[in-house]
Amino acid sequence: MNSQQLIDNTVKKITCLQVPHQQSLDSVVQRQSQLTKPKNSLGKLEGLAEFIAGVAAVPNPTLHRKTIVVAAADHGVTEEGVSAYPQEVTKQMVKNFLQGGAAINVLADNFKIEVIVIDAGINISTPIDGPLIQANLGRGTNNIALGPAMSYAKATDAIARGITIFLESHMDSPTNIIGLGEMGIGNTTSAAALISAIGRRKPSAVVGWGTGINPSQFKQKVAVIEQALEVNKDAINAAHLIDSPGKAISFLAALGGFEIGVLTGIALGAAANRVPIVIDGVISATAVLLANLVTPELKKFTIPSHLSPEPGHKIVLDLLGSGDPMLDLQMRLGEGSGAAIAINLCDIACRLLNDMATFAEADVSTIKPVAKIEEHK
């Protein structure tokens, strides 16, 4: 099966699923009402348990295996001076992930989440040693300020590779939830360009401070994205007119990046297998936006985790129509760090559903009849 066929087949699988799965959802709502707590008093945690049951189509969801994928790649646009860090930090941070020294490692260790690191296209001449998935699509994308990030065929491959990676990992040992993380110096520029192009927003409204640039770098970053949109405008205009999945592939080809394309594929693969998808920051949200262009059913499988201070993050979640994120911790790290915290909340939501006692089990009185209250008046 070639890349295009794999994407088409995955979309077909997703569109055939009924989400939420009503019977499972009803079962959760029913059980929540019997647990020893006032109705709805666990707030969004109850909603999370319902959501997961509805996606997974199980009445008593348990997150046996929790996974975060961290896709890493480089961006040619870094030569325009859009990031506070040099490009080699992508490779260095991937090594840090493999050695367990990064924030996502500490979070994942504590929350018992497995981290899968993917080289989606880091600028290296020899593969990085260690337990990571080798899926290098090139030594970073081309500089989007000068032309397209990659060819249409390469963009198709990036998404297909994401699907394949998900399927192989899931076949190996099924995961019950997946978070989308990334690492790539320059990728907030690529994400902001995609959000501007897809959502027809001015780059100045979308661009944020990334890893911590200064005001003159900020102006430079806006100018670079404006240039990228101008240079690629024919491709972008054409993309707006074509149908999915060509639309998403065309945007990805124009503005990158490899890790975004791979995450788009991971999201599609997860949805096709009824695995809830936890969005992290602005870059993973952009990947999900592309996946939702591939098939508009996709957003039904996604949970926004946190809101970062990058202005594009709120815009992309609004474009996606995914609802409000559950956390506002002012995090802007990426790596799946916000998703990790949200997955932990999903886990606890399922445990509350499964492990709390019912009124009957604990011999606790339920709500008293209104008549009894009236007596007191």
Added chain:
Amino acid sequence: MNSQQLIDNTVKKITCLQVPHQQSLDSVVQRQSQLTKPKNSLGKLEGLAEFIAGVAAVPNPTLHRKTIVVAAADHGVTEEGVSAYPQEVTKQMVKNFLQGGAAINVLADNFKIEVIVIDAGINISTPIDGPLIQANLGRGTNNIALGPAMSYAKATDAIARGITIFLESHMDSPTNIIGLGEMGIGNTTSAAALISAIGRRKPSAVVGWGTGINPSQFKQKVAVIEQALEVNKDAINAAHLIDSPGKAISFLAALGGFEIGVLTGIALGAAANRVPIVIDGVISATAVLLANLVTPELKKFTIPSHLSPEPGHKIVLDLLGSGDPMLDLQMRLGEGSGAAIAINLCDIACRLLNDMATFAEADVSTIKPVAKIEEHK
């Protein structure tokens, strides 16, 4: 030492502490800047680690022991029909806590938090069996719609008992963080009355839906609180004019409840021992408001966890000036459930501080000099 002396001594201890402890705080800020992440990119988690270090006066805080106290008591005002549940649910839920079936048990088990349950004044004729602290101050408070909740001496004892319980538990095995939880049918009425009285707000602006009352019960609840404020107005007016700690004791005596007073004491005991205090919902926040009336230094030791939909919760946090809570999960359960989730975030904040690699350890390049960026322009 009598109750009054214990409170006075505890206040003296608190006022002698330098919070935040500048050297510890500086040390954390310094280390955070060396960890492999852009500066401040962990957002509020970095602030949490700094806060805990500043309260505990240690440069590398580790939460070895995490504790939530759940103080339970009954409220005579339930005879006015202010709650959706009958009074005996207080006792039944305490038994549920002891059997491990409540939400707080599931949360605490998963987050490795120890739960200490206190009978502060449940309406029972024989003590509840099991691993709970017997500190029963009476078979529920008096009905505040008809007179004071308790005597001044009893209110003094309630606070002193909280201090003693904290000290004994802390001496037994020092805790590194404490969350304040509660259980008591009718206690949102007591808390709303206290907030109205202390903050001089209209009850209709403070009252919420509690455990899930209907609109006619809501009107009834507002009317009952208005009546309680009217009946106790001389005591309330007098309380506004006197100095701490008499001020807090007088408010507590007028409007209750026993569990609120015990939590006030727990907070004072914790502060005197440099233990960060995590506020849960509107009732525990009210206890902290009272503790902050006892000594205005108290709030420097507190962390607001979540915001519940009870309108009084935001008002009491504003009165306290404690800043925004880190979570908005629309939870309104009490039991320390929101505090448990926040304590887990505090734990992870400390682990990130201690366990992440530095740039030097991981051989990751730090921010590149601006000169190098300028070259690219």
